[in-house]
Amino acid sequence: MPDHEFGFEVRVCGWAERSWPPEAERDPDTAVLVGRQLGTQRRRWDTVVIEADAAALARRATFGADELDSDLRHVVRHAPADWAWYRDALPDPGYPWRYVRAAVHRAAGRDVVEKRYRNNRIQIRRIAEYPDWVNRVVAVENKPDLTASAARDLAPQLHRDVARGLADEVWVATAATGERVEPVLLEDMPVEAGVLVFDFDAADPADVAWHPRSLGSGAGTRIVDREAGEFEYTDPQDERERRLGLAERAYGRGWRSFADTMRPDCRHFHLRRDESGRTLVPRCGALGREQTAAECAGDCPHFEPEPPTWRQGGWPIEGGPGARLKRLLDERRGRVRN
Numbered sequence: 001m002p003d004h005e006f007g008f009e010v011r012v013c014g015w016a017e018r019s020w021p022p023e024a025e026r027d028p029d030t031a032v033l034v035g036r037q038l039g040t041q042r043r044r045w046d047t048v049v050i051e052a053d054a055a056a057l058a059r060r061a062t063f064g065a066d067e068l069d070s071d072l073r074h075v076v077r078h079a080p081a082d083w084a085w086y087r088d089a090l091p092d093p094g095y096p097w098r099y100v101r102a103a104v105h106r107a108a109g110r111d112v113v114e115k116r117y118r119n120n121r122i123q124i125r126r127i128a129e130y131p132d133w134v135n136r137v138v139a140v141e142n143k144p145d146l147t148a149s150a151a152r153d154l155a156p157q158l159h160r161d162v163a164r165g166l167a168d169e170v171w172v173a174t175a176a177t178g179e180r181v182e183p184v185l186l187e188d189m190p191v192e193a194g195v196l197v198f199d200f201d202a203a204d205p206a207d208v209a210w211h212p213r214s215l216g217s218g219a220g221t222r223i224v225d226r227e228a229g230e231f232e233y234t235d236p237q238d239e240r241e242r243r244l245g246l247a248e249r250a251y252g253r254g255w256r257s258f259a260d261t262m263r264p265d266c267r268h269f270h271l272r273r274d275e276s277g278r279t280l281v282p283r284c285g286a287l288g289r290e291q292t293a294a295e296c297a298g299d300c301p302h303f304e305p306e307p308p309t310w311r312q313g314g315w316p317i318e319g320g321p322g323a324r325l326k327r328l329l330d331e332r333r334g335r336v337r338n
Contacts, residue, residue, distance in 0.1 A: 031052045
């Protein structure tokens with residue numbers, strides 16, 4: 001297993017997609033979607049697990065494979081069953097209507113609503129009812145090497161996560177140390193946060209060292225200054241929208257989107273199976289090891305474009321090996337959604 005957080009994170013995502021929930025059988029009526037590096041303006045989590053109603057998730061597919069941002073959701077969720085002027089059909093958004101009009105055009109361009117002009121007015125009609133498909137949101141913070149200093153930095157953030165209650169559960173995922181008592185259990189972590197200990201060389205790689213407490217959803221508390229005891233309550237409706245926004249981003253991006261920010265068009269970029277034989281992880285031929293997402297960037301000194309001969313027959317429409325690797329990851333992501 002690599003000694004960097006990115007490789008650990010990708011493996012945790014692959015495990016969660018296959019084996020969530022830990023130490024329990026998955027309800028056949030529940031589907032699991034996993035995203036990585038998702039969050040809000042103030043907070044970003046390493047791994048986000050969405051527990052979805054399987055039947056409702058299938059109806060969500062009517063609106064395409066891409067995520068619906070907040071403006072598009074405003075249009076899709078309130079679009080009427082029969083044709084109506086968009087300003088009569090949609091509730092007041094609290095911001096200028098010109099932005100709503102732009103969202104209507106985007107929604108029609110993506111075929112998630114129908115649009116027509118009558119009497120010089122834009123009318124809309126829904127293609128289907130947007131389903132209530134999200135059951136629970138689970139946040140996982142990945143810290144493979146949880147040293148004492150790393151734990152001191154992480155604990156205050158976890159206390160904020162627990163108080164906020166945006167996620168139904170909060171977990172810490174760390175690598176097994178082999179000690180009788182895992183060091184993470186001796187740190188000042190909130191008791192409401194669960195602890196997952198991973199040994200990816202084992203047949204069953206995840207062990208629950210501490211079970212989390214269900215946080216529920218709705219109104220939470222945003223800690224402004226923990227030492228001074230300053231906090232503010234959050235609006236339940238705003239929190240529900242943020243939860244749905246997280247779920248939509250997980251739906252659209254998944255966790256295999258790492259290829260979108262790395263350089264699969266480099267001749268040294270490869271995908272290899274991890275220790276389980278089921279998760280594809282990136283590997284750099286020039287470095288001779290698994291690279292981090294930061295290393296595999298545009299300014300990498302080892303970057304070499306794929307030779308044109310690699311792309312013959314399909315280039316430039318289908319591309320070379322790098323394009324095929326991205327299509328492979330996209331196909332796997334789509335298989336999970338459907």
